Amino acid sequence: MTTERFRRLRRRGDGEAWHAVQLARHQDRPYTLDYLARMCDDFLELHGDRAEGDDAAVVSGIGSFRGQTVAFVGHQKGRDLKQRTYRNFGMPSPEGYRKAMRVFAIAARLGFPVVTLIDTPGAAPGVRAEERGQSGAIARSQLTLMGLRVPVVACVIGEGSSGGALAFGIADRVLMQQNAIYTVISPEGCAAILWKDAGEARRAAAALRPTADACLALGVVDAIVPEPSGGAHRDHAKAAELLGDAIQIELDVLSSIPPPQRRAARRAKFRDMGAFVE
Amino acid sequence: MAENISVDVSRLDGGGPPEPAPRTRNTCPSCNSHYREDEMVANLRVCTNCGHHFPVTARERIVQLADEGSFTEIARSLHSDDPLEFADSKPYPERLRVAERTTGLRDAAIAGSCEIGGTATALVVLDFSFLGGSMGSVVGEKVARAADLAVEQRLPLVSVSASGGARMQEGVLALMQMAKTVSAVDELREAGRPFVSVLVHPTTGGVAASYAALGDLIIAEPGALLSFSGPRVVKQTTGEDLPDDFGLAESNFRHGHVDLIVPRPELRDAVARSLALLTGGQPYRPPVLVGDLDPVGALTRAMSGMRRRISDMNPFRNGDAGDD
Numbered sequence A: 001m002t003t004e005r006f007r008r009l010r011r012r013g014d015g016e017a018w019h020a021v022q023l024a025r026h027q028d029r030p031y032t033l034d035y036l037a038r039m040c041d042d043f044l045e046l047h048g049d050r051a052e053g054d055d056a057a058v059v060s061g062i063g064s065f066r067g068q069t070v071a072f073v074g075h076q077k078g079r080d081l082k083q084r085t086y087r088n089f090g091m092p093s094p095e096g097y098r099k100a101m102r103v104f105a106i107a108a109r110l111g112f113p114v115v116t117l118i119d120t121p122g123a124a125p126g127v128r129a130e131e132r133g134q135s136g137a138i139a140r141s142q143l144t145l146m147g148l149r150v151p152v153v154a155c156v157i158g159e160g161s162s163g164g165a166l167a168f169g170i171a172d173r174v175l176m177q178q179n180a181i182y183t184v185i186s187p188e189g190c191a192a193i194l195w196k197d198a199g200e201a202r203r204a205a206a207a208l209r210p211t212a213d214a215c216l217a218l219g220v221v222d223a224i225v226p227e228p229s230g231g232a233h234r235d236h237a238k239a240a241e242l243l244g245d246a247i248q249i250e251l252d253v254l255s256s257i258p259p260p261q262r263r264a265a266r267r268a269k270f271r272d273m274g275a276f277v278e
Numbered sequence B: 001m002a003e004n005i006s007v008d009v010s011r012l013d014g015g016g017p018p019e020p021a022p023r024t025r026n027t028c029p030s031c032n033s034h035y036r037e038d039e040m041v042a043n044l045r046v047c048t049n050c051g052h053h054f055p056v057t058a059r060e061r062i063v064q065l066a067d068e069g070s071f072t073e074i075a076r077s078l079h080s081d082d083p084l085e086f087a088d089s090k091p092y093p094e095r096l097r098v099a100e101r102t103t104g105l106r107d108a109a110i111a112g113s114c115e116i117g118g119t120a121t122a123l124v125v126l127d128f129s130f131l132g133g134s135m136g137s138v139v140g141e142k143v144a145r146a147a148d149l150a151v152e153q154r155l156p157l158v159s160v161s162a163s164g165g166a167r168m169q170e171g172v173l174a175l176m177q178m179a180k181t182v183s184a185v186d187e188l189r190e191a192g193r194p195f196v197s198v199l200v201h202p203t204t205g206g207v208a209a210s211y212a213a214l215g216d217l218i219i220a221e222p223g224a225l226l227s228f229s230g231p232r233v234v235k236q237t238t239g240e241d242l243p244d245d246f247g248l249a250e251s252n253f254r255h256g257h258v259d260l261i262v263p264r265p266e267l268r269d270a271v272a273r274s275l276a277l278l279t280g281g282q283p284y285r286p287p288v289l290v291g292d293l294d295p296v297g298a299l300t301r302a303m304s305g306m307r308r309r310i311s312d313m314n315p316f317r318n319g320d321a322g323d324d
Ligand SMILES: [Zn+2]
Pocket: B028, B029, B030, B031, B032, B033, B047, B048, B049, B050, B051, B052
């Protein structure tokens, strides 16, 4: 366990966590479709879960990425009010997770690697989402990724919050952009529960330590993807190039591992996460 | 914002005037009947007047489910590290110490092996009284070890979940316990071992959306809140009017998310019967209940009104002849 390294890290100041929260949510930060447009020579978006509908909070499809076909799935936020509403603020419904699972299955059958891009404040809360099986959809999305025969790379590109994010977070290699956050609950949610005041989000962020450095030290992510100076929102093209480079390196390494071994290692990686004393 | 992994376990009050606070923990919150502690134990903590299911600790649940003397605990010494050195109004280790003192547990789960109705099984039970049954590294590890045990000894796995979700004080590592338990279920499935997931009030957030949703068979207790987002969060975030049965076991059944709703007095038999079928064993024959001396039999009769209501939507009971 890398707890010791982590403990040294936390001395680096609490302001850092809040800064990362703000950068991860920056409205000009590139979203999944911004990256796909720049990283893929062609991208065909696939729509619908073949049962109930098409969830605009999730983008999925098949892309041509640096000479090979890759299945992409990611959360999608909107930039203006209309787009935000249309994308439901990047909060997926069960249909979104089921659409993703459909694309994971296509990738497995046809032998394409899977790349997921994580950027969500959480799964959609709501009566319909519950009635359509939000919990089961999130659990099955994880299970589907856990069992895929093909290589899987995930990258947290903005807000990786709660089970709604983790549903796409099961991968052979989990990457995280330098200014992204990965957390069990949003700082506001944590503050509302533990401090009884959502206004204490800054303190909650410091306590939760959702930064890329912290996640790396805790063994939750495997590598940090650099961003252009000042943050990904400053230069989308550069951010996409850096992300593409990182994904390509991982895919190249993973493609040389025999599928049963790769799958066993993926399972073992998550089996080993946590900190306890025996 | 979606605050999905919160410890929001409120039941809906149906819009009526607030219920008076229970006089003691053995006073029924829905009909005000009061029970002595020995009556509660004998009634399996179900109100014999109205059928309300009171919370059950992990230890007592094991007593209710496991064949007498068959339970052996594993991973008993596991306890939480404080990886984030997390503190809100109280440091996390202090919260752990208080929970340890009040519950006598080291964390919110007990894992082990036992027999249920004669079928050997791995078992893991969550305890809501320990920090809301929240899943941190210890709970995640115990669920995974119970699954490991099932794989190694070729047993089925039974889980009984009651949890507000992931344990915030362990940060992103708590989130990863969802993935850990899912990896354990993946291994269980590959080994061809069956998994019965029992969901009791409340099972929400990160537990609802990980291993607990992945049972081959999902059994719920009546009236249990089983949702990803709690009703308070949904109401606050979306402003929606919630149906009276929002997130309850009955609503989940209607929408196809649970196989069976089984009242607690019949839970042991239902699990035993499932295990016998799923492991290809001889069909389980529940012991014949004789006379009023048997507390479960008396309770079952007292609860016949509720059972009729439940049998309408409980396929498990469909071929049962001679009931009521
Ligand atoms: Zn009652």
